[in-house]
Amino acid sequence: MTANQLPVVLITGATSGFGLATAQKFAAHGYPLIITGRREERLQTLCEELSKLTQVFYYSLDVRNSDAVSEFVQAIPNDFKQIGILVNNAGLALGAEPADQASLKDWHTMIDTNVTGLVNITHSLLPILREQKTASIINLASIAANWPYPGSHVYGASKAFVAQFSRNLRSDFAGTGIRVTSLEPGLAESEFSLVRFNGDQEKYAQIYDGTNAIQPEDIANIIFWIAEQPAHININSLEVMPTSQAWNPLKVVKQ
Template sequence: MTKTVLITGATSGFGRAAARRFCDEGWNVIGTGRRAERLEELKSELGSKFHGLVFDIADEKATAEALNSLPDTFRPIDVLVNNAGLALGTAPAQETKLQDWHQMIDTNIKGLVTITHHLLPKLIEQKGMIINLASIAAHYPYPGGNVYGGTKAFVHQFSYGLRSDLHGTGVRVTAIEPGMAESEFTLVRTGGSQEASDKLYDGAKPLTPEDIAEQIFWVATLPPHVNINTLEAMPVSQSWAPFQVHRG
């Protein structure tokens, strides 16, 4: 029986690479995002195994309408990959825009829990799986990480809470927690600065979207008695630095 995965944020980065990976392996893939033209491109590339759903994940009504519009061939869903998300800004908390904070919370937290809540009954029927994209930012604070790190800490802890509640249902839950990976992430974070994005990744050999897609696919295809709780990976070039100390 062909399995179906729904990947939020499939118009770019990890989500797009994962959509390609699952389709290549014969899965049915539902890919979501706000940019319709990107989903149309993926549809042309991947063919009938791919179904695009255009909606803003922060919009509860649009999310429900999109899911209700799914054709029968893309139901039921076996795996939900909660990948859509963003960081906005790198400024210290006291210099940020409140609107940016709200958008990160609405997307990374409210959007993620809304689609999860909507799909949970069916995922339980399927003994399915939820794979959430958290981040190293969930655990290791850095200057300018403020609300972004907070949203990813939520995603980490929500994943663990889901595991507890879903105990005995057979539904598996994993938080994937990457470090620095090159995608459109920094372009979005900096309001479109290609220069800032290139500078961040220059010479660092960051993780690639394909690296993360491989992790997602691996987690999704493990035997049904295995649950990876957290999968944290960084590029070799990235590690920790000492605490900062202010003297004065």
């Protein structure tokens, strides 16, 4: 397959973590890219870096704003209209306190980003994806979608939405050539976690010290592998943890 036959890859939240590593991975293999995020300076720098490897279009975007998403889709140049891979990576976690101590504003921000933002971008791009002979939607969920843990409350619930939304899309588009995957990482070391702890470097370091956690490049490799599967293969969901992470016995509280 020559470079001009490769589908365009659209990645949300491309300025750091999984999104950044994924953009670099696809660019290294010559895929044309559309990269979005809220931090325009970072997007511009990344665009300059990746443009040495492939064609890149960047757009500063807050996926929570449905009007802005619609404007973005209209602004995509004709050369980038053949979007065949959508990586819904934009998302965040805020706080790890028990629910009664959590900020309602943080809850709303997580829902607006992880749920509403993903819905906005997916709905706006479905007409383009349906035009392709084959297309892939890869949604970044989390093991928090499958396993409860203290302090996960709204974050875990929002990622459960992502996982179920992925399955429902898969049902809607069975037989159409559109593939849908819910990718569910466990303990991963990236700026994502630093945001969750409000920039607290000490708390961040304590979480990851000695864990050999998943790195953004690991997730980028998995996303690339999913996208590169033959057209008749759909990876429905994929849960991945570092080997240092597993499940504990169920919690029992004695009275």
